Amino acid sequence: MFESPRQCVNVRGAWSESQEELHETQPVSPVNTGNRGKKKKKKKQQHKREKRSDSVRKMSTDKSAAAAVSDERKVELTSTVINSDEPIVRGIFQIEKKSCDVVLTATRLIWTPIQPETPTGEVDARRREERVELKDVFAVKVKRRRSVGQQTGGTLLGLTLFRCVRKGRKLKDRPLHLNNLSVDHCEVWFKHLKDLLSGFKERPKSLKVLVNPCSHRKEAEQVYRDTVAPLFKLADIRADVSVTERKGHALSILKECKLDEYDGVVCVGGDGSVAEVAHGLLLRAQMDAGKDTDSIFTPVRAALPLGVIPAGSTDIVAGSVHGIRHPVTAAMHIIMGHRQAVDVCSFSAQGQLLRFGFSAMVGFGGRTLALAERHRWMPPSQRREFAVIKTLANLKPEDCELSFLPLKQNQRDTQEQRSGESVRDSDGGGTDEDEAWQTTQGLFLNISIMAIPCLCSMAPRGLAPNTRLDNGSMALIAVGNTSRSEFIKHLKRYSSLTNQFSFSFVETHSVRAVKLRPRSRVGWADDTSEENADGDSKSTPIISSEGTYPWNIDGDLLELPSEVLVRVHPQLVTLFGVNVEESEESPIKCGCL
Numbered sequence: 001m002f003e004s005p006r007q008c009v010n011v012r013g014a015w016s017e018s019q020e021e022l023h024e025t026q027p028v029s030p031v032n033t034g035n036r037g038k039k040k041k042k043k044k045q046q047h048k049r050e051k052r053s054d055s056v057r058k059m060s061t062d063k064s065a066a067a068a069v070s071d072e073r074k075v076e077l078t079s080t081v082i083n084s085d086e087p088i089v090r091g092i093f094q095i096e097k098k099s100c101d102v103v104l105t106a107t108r109l110i111w112t113p114i115q116p117e118t119p120t121g122e123v124d125a126r127r128r129e130e131r132v133e134l135k136d137v138f139a140v141k142v143k144r145r146r147s148v149g150q151q152t153g154g155t156l157l158g159l160t161l162f163r164c165v166r167k168g169r170k171l172k173d174r175p176l177h178l179n180n181l182s183v184d185h186c187e188v189w190f191k192h193l194k195d196l197l198s199g200f201k202e203r204p205k206s207l208k209v210l211v212n213p214c215s216h217r218k219e220a221e222q223v224y225r226d227t228v229a230p231l232f233k234l235a236d237i238r239a240d241v242s243v244t245e246r247k248g249h250a251l252s253i254l255k256e257c258k259l260d261e262y263d264g265v266v267c268v269g270g271d272g273s274v275a276e277v278a279h280g281l282l283l284r285a286q287m288d289a290g291k292d293t294d295s296i297f298t299p300v301r302a303a304l305p306l307g308v309i310p311a312g313s314t315d316i317v318a319g320s321v322h323g324i325r326h327p328v329t330a331a332m333h334i335i336m337g338h339r340q341a342v343d344v345c346s347f348s349a350q351g352q353l354l355r356f357g358f359s360a361m362v363g364f365g366g367r368t369l370a371l372a373e374r375h376r377w378m379p380p381s382q383r384r385e386f387a388v389i390k391t392l393a394n395l396k397p398e399d400c401e402l403s404f405l406p407l408k409q410n411q412r413d414t415q416e417q418r419s420g421e422s423v424r425d426s427d428g429g430g431t432d433e434d435e436a437w438q439t440t441q442g443l444f445l446n447i448s449i450m451a452i453p454c455l456c457s458m459a460p461r462g463l464a465p466n467t468r469l470d471n472g473s474m475a476l477i478a479v480g481n482t483s484r485s486e487f488i489k490h491l492k493r494y495s496s497l498t499n500q501f502s503f504s505f506v507e508t509h510s511v512r513a514v515k516l517r518p519r520s521r522v523g524w525a526d527d528t529s530e531e532n533a534d535g536d537s538k539s540t541p542i543i544s545s546e547g548t549y550p551w552n553i554d555g556d557l558l559e560l561p562s563e564v565l566v567r568v569h570p571q572l573v574t575l576f577g578v579n580v581e582e583s584e585e586s587p588i589k590c591g592c593l
């Protein structure tokens with residue numbers, strides 16, 4: 001009962017066929033030609049030389065023809081196997097200490113414990129069939145017993161399948177041991193399982209991995225080495241790892257490396273690193289497509305999917321595509337080839353592309369980051385709390401002109417216009433798009449523009465719960481001028497389930513594009529500086545001689561002058577992950593609020 005006779009024939013046939021294929025592709029051995037006799041060979045040498053070029057051409061044609069035929073045969077064989085749910089191979093393995101009758105089909109592994117016959121011939125009703133779907137299996141390995149320190153060899157114990165199992169939002173690897181001491185038996189099963197697993201074409205085989213050693217608590221390298229690399233190795237994924245040496249290093253690597261050698265790019269770090277890698281992938285795609293980024297252009301999609309291993313402090317991108325901040329889950333999404341198309345924003349000024357990104361904040365969000373960056377010497381969490389408290393203490397609105405292009409059919413959640421602000425149509429252009437622009441002028445405490453929901457522990461429903469990863473829109477959240485206490489109330493709502501937007505001073509829109517133009521000629525200054533600390537916090541724009549404003553783009557500080565145009569580009573990148581509605585992480589309130 002090791003293999004059913006019919007299947008056994010098939011299996012042996014397939015095994016020997018694959019051996020033949022190997023021989024077919026072997027080069028002709030010089031030893032074999034020598035056996036034909038040296039004299040005869042000499043006479044023929046001249047003739048051979050003349051014919052060499054012809055025969056080389058013919059050989060290569062024959063080889064490619066043979067390869068094509070063999071490929072066709074492979075496809076035929078594979079499709080015969082994949083189209084049927086017939087048993088491919090059947091045999092006995094010990095699974096969880098029980099001898100089982102195991103059947104492998106093209107889609108699953110099914111096993112039933114073997115029961116000894118009872119004297120009365122009764123069948124045990126508890127005899128249950130169990131199964132594993134191959135779409136949940138990511139690796140098969142030979143299992144051996146080895147003594148301490150032994151690197152190779154060892155006694156064969158059987159095979160181990162590695163499954164990807166889901167527990168809530170978490171994905172984990174779980175082994176299933178199939179014990180059988182027969183080398184022949186295991187070899188046949190191993191080959192079939194390998195063949196079937198290689199049919200999952202969406203699973204990556206080769207990855208470029210970029211690790212930011214400075215993310216958050218400087219744990220990214222350790223997270224990759226201890227948690228992710230062993231899983232990639234198990235899944236037979238080749239990983240070409242680069243540890244970044246400075247800001248912008250990932251970008252230059254992506255500009256130069258041969259992307260066609262990889263099936264995906266993986267970033268180990270926080271949101272700033274992810275944004276840099278996504279920007280790099282997109283910039284590379286535009287370069288390869290010959291796009292002029294010094295003009296307003298329609299970008300092409302990134303060539304490779306991006307995997308995100310969270311190792312930062314907020315990990316908004318990982319939270320949005322995994323629903324949880326968990327490196328093993330992130331690695332499993334990559335290994336299983338789960339893909340999710342994601343919208344991306346482009347930020348440009350004076351017609352020039354500044355960068356691609358997922359989210360941006362101006363006002364409170366920008367100032368807090370700018371302040372935190374100026375206190376890099378502090379530990380990360382302390383720095384963040386300090387910056388939030390200090391920016392709240394010196395809360396100041398920005399005087400801006402905010403224009404936006406609403407989503408055509410789907411404009412929602414627009415609240416009543418804030419009193420004292422004018423709303424008018426844009427004066428430029430004359431095309432349909434230009435006519436649809438809406439413009440607001442006034443004082444804003446914060447403006448957020450987000451192409452993804454931005455799920456994180458501080459906002460389990462997301463900083464922008466009204467947008468989706470791939471719906472081709474951005475959430476524009478404009479927080480008007482109000483008292484400090486009302487603003488804090490609004491911020492606190494992010495960590496609760498109450499609607500954080502149900503305030504008269506907050507308006508939200510689903511938009512395709514946003515233009516933001518500071519109305520003050522002067523820019524901003526460090527809130528900790530003496531001259532700004534004394535100002536009227538409700539109405540006086542803060543002063544800087546440089547005329548720039550701090551933008552928080554995916555956790556990265558960009559000090560941008562003049563008008564900035566933000567456009568959404570539907571599904572411009574593919575991330576390894578899924579579409580999640582809400583983060584599973586328990587809400588964390590910011591300690592300083």
Ligand SMILES: Nc1ncnc2c1ncn2[C@@H]1O[C@H](COP(=O)(O)OP(=O)(O)OP(=O)(O)O)[C@@H](O)[C@H]1O
Nearest residue numbers: 215216244245246269270271272273312313314315
């Ligand atoms: N070797 C390096 N030294 C200094 N900075 C680096 C290095 N490698 C990358 N960076 C930059 O560090 C910045 C911040 O990194 P990252 O976002 O990963 O960490 P974080 O700020 O701690 O996390 P989060 O954004 O989730 O809060 C990124 O913009 C990235 O470009």
